[in-house]
Amino acid sequence: MNSAAARATPTQPRLLSFMAFVLGVSVASCTAYVPFDGSGTLIAEFERRLGDGWQEQVVVPFAVTEELRTVIDERVSPAGSETRRRDEVLDFIFGWLDLQYELRPTRTAAETFSSARGNCLSFVNLFVAAGRERRLNPFFVEVEDYQRWNYHNGVVVSRGHIVAGMYVDGNMATYDFLPYRPKSYRSFQPITDLAAAGHYYNNLGAEALMVDDLQTAERWLDIAVRLAPDFDKAINNHGLVLLRTGRVDDAIEVYEQGLELHPENVPLLTNLVRAYQIEGSHDRAAELLDALEAMNRASPFFYVYRGDAALAAGDAATALDYMRRALAADPELPEVHVGLVRVYLATGQMREAKHHVERALRLDATHDEARKYAAMIERGPQ
Secondary structure, eight states: OOGGGGOOBTTBOOBOGGGOEEEEEOOOOOSOOOOOOHHHHHHHHHHHHHOTTGGGTOOOTTOOOHHHHHHHHHHSOSOSOHHHHHHHHHHIIIIISOOEEOOSSOOOHHHHHHHTEEOHHHHHHHHHHHHHHTTOOOEEEEESSOOEEEEETTEEEEEOOEEEEEEETTEEEEEEOOTTSOOOOOOEEEEOHHHHHHHHHHHHHHHHHHTTOHHHHHHHHHHHHHHOTTOHHHHHHHHHHHHHTTOHHHHHHHHHHHHHHSTTOHHHHHHHHHHHHHHTOHHHHHHHHHHHHHHSOOOHHHHHHHHHHHHHTTOHHHHHHHHHHHHHHOTTOHHHHHHHHHHHHHTTOHHHHHHHHHHHHHHOTTOHHHHHHHHHHHHOOO
């Protein structure tokens, strides 16, 4: 692959070959980059936050193994301009390695390299590892106006969206690997390597939650909140583990403390409502639901939650209204379409149910619930 084909200037971003994306933001920079070993910096923080024996619990997600270093040395020249080195790193990942998108699991840099598969954070782990080996300055960036959630068993599981950032010849650009969704980022924030490690372990915990492996989820999420105690998504998912394992009072405490840091966080509020309902504190749950409604900017998952509650109460008309609100809030979330499928199946509207299950699968062909409903609709009435 010709490295020029993957080149994009920050002022004129273009679609890179092999699904690499560059969005440019011009930022003046007068400080020369000093190469550093991010893995080495994290080791002291891991020991401080996790205690002795942390090596038995965690790895540095973007650490460079000897095998990976050898291949980078063979395939990517350390010489030339920053632009040339950047292009060669991208060619290495998307050309020579031919990285393919796979939603789960989230992988380290070494695992992404060995499998040639990964999701967005997997890609960034590898991009950061390879870029720093070639005297570049890549770092982790959290996109604040695009987040991933999953709605599972009546609660909201949280994951963030991470891209890579890098200054190239004095300008900053972001680099992404998200093939099924157009890019329209407006708000993003560089984060520390330690926070990125928190994201990595939160992703592992969220993936375990989605398959109901609560023991594994708790292990990863405990690590995530210890590495990044103010990380709202890890707080949310840690509370879910407590809730799902019957520790309702502990879950409520986690959510209430999390809301002191993030007072208008919709997943935290939504899951706290669920915790209050399980506890039997229905008045407190109702107050929170009213507060969420008053925000008038609720997450689509809040509307899905309300729709499911209405459907369970036998009020299909109200359920459909909430699901349509969810659709208006974000029509590109598969969980929203699956929510509509549930309502339409309950009311016998098979044509509409089939339409929305197809929409859900176009957005995420791996979505387990959408696939289950698609098979049900295909079989027809039993």
